[in-house]
Amino acid sequence: MxxxxxxxxxxxxxxxxxxxxxxxxxxxxxxxxxxxxxxxxxxxxxxxxxxxxxxxxxxxxxxxxxxxxxxxxxxxxxxxxxxxxxxxxxxxxxxxxxxxxxxxxxxxxxxxxxxxxxxxxxxxKDPELYVENQTVTGDVGQTVSIVCHHPHHHSSNEEMKWCKLDGNCVKNTGTLDRASVQLIKTDKFLKIEMSNLMMKHTGWYYCSVGHLQMPVHVSVTNISKTLRLRTMKQAPNNPAPNNTAPNNTAPNNTAASGR
CATH class of the missing domain: 2.60.40.10 (Immunoglobulins)
Known part of the structure; x- marks a missing residue:
């Protein structure tokens, strides 16, 4: 004992x-x-x-x-x-x-x-809180939306919020690490919109309804910048116009002369 x-x-x-x-x-x-x-x-x-x-x-x-x-x-x-x-x-x-x-x-x-x-x-057989996908992806400066379903009727006293796993929570409208967060609450789901995304916002978050939580990974990419760089690399290499006066001097005798 x-x-x-x-x-x-x-x-x-x-x-x-x-x-x-x-x-x-x-x-x-x-x-x-x-x-x-x-x-x-x-x-x-x-x-x-x-x-x-x-x-x-x-x-x-x-x-x-x-x-x-x-x-x-x-x-x-x-x-x-x-x-x-x-x-x-x-x-x-x-x-x-x-x-x-x-x-x-x-x-x-x-x-x-x-x-x-x-x-x-x-x-x-019938989970009380779930998401369709645990991973969402958004580009820098853009917005991602997450829908957390809670199909059973929940008391209006049960708190709904969106939190960073190692940080703070937002209950209605606010910010998480300078990302704007807005919550839309209904009796069947909690919708979260995160905007003004930055690379540092990549990480684990969770929606919380009452005593339950559901983890969601937000992945922030820089696709727009990557595409711009790729486009620049693939663009034809147009040489700058030659603004110098034409050179009428005979060329030097080089290997290209055939001699």
Whole structure:
């Protein structure tokens, strides 16, 4: 009994201490048979550490499922470590109701307790919050639209917002890192419009309705600039007109003279 209490206390301490070291969503709803990507952002000091996913309600009893070692994957779950953006991307495929539960994004620490942050996975026939596509792409200076569906009736007291995973949230109209954000709310969906996009706005965001979140990756490209540069390179090379007076002097005897 004492051992169990100690383990529970240890789990509680670890959860509190790791809250600012790994950031992820807390609860997500997925349709049976479909897939989802869960992003987990981590502190720069853990860039070179091994990452893994484990399952279980309590951290002390968490069972490792898959690691970020090269090529280590299974048919259901895999993780990749994007060190440039310090993101663990957890991919969960063809989910069934038996796979619902608590999971942890984890970082292996040598000679110390590993770090971990949990998220809860719902798997149902009729998800409460979903998007048609978890990835949206927009060009610099343009606008992207994201529609988060919540088909069930939600109380007007339930908060709806759009957030950057490692940053602030917008509840109606506002800005996120200088991107303009407008929310359009109905009883069936939440529509988000992000405008004045810049390259730095690439990253993970999430829509939130009540206790549920749905992660969405916004990818900002510079296609217009790329196309302009490509067009300039492909344009015919028209030499500048020669404004000098004609040279009537006989040419020097060179190899081209045939002599």
């Amino acid at each position: 004492m051992t169990t209490l100690r383990l529970l206390l240890l789990s509680f301490i670890i959860i509190i201490s790791d809250a600012d070291k790994i950031t992820t969503i807390k609860e997500v709803s997925v349709r049976e048979g479909q897939s989802i990507i869960i992003p987990c952002l981590y502190d720069p000091i853990y860039e070179s550490h091994l990452k893994y996913l484990c399952s279980g309600y309590m951290w002390a009893f968490c069972k490792p499922k898959v690691y970020s070692k090269p090529q280590e994957t299974n048919s259901k779950m895999s993780i990749t470590d994007d060190r440039e953006r310090r993101t663990i991307n957890v991919t969960m495929n063809a989910l069934s109701s038996s796979e619902a539960g608590h999971y942890w994004c984890c970082i292996e620490i040598d000679k110390a307790s590993d770090e971990g942050s949990w998220f809860k996975l719902q798997v149902t």
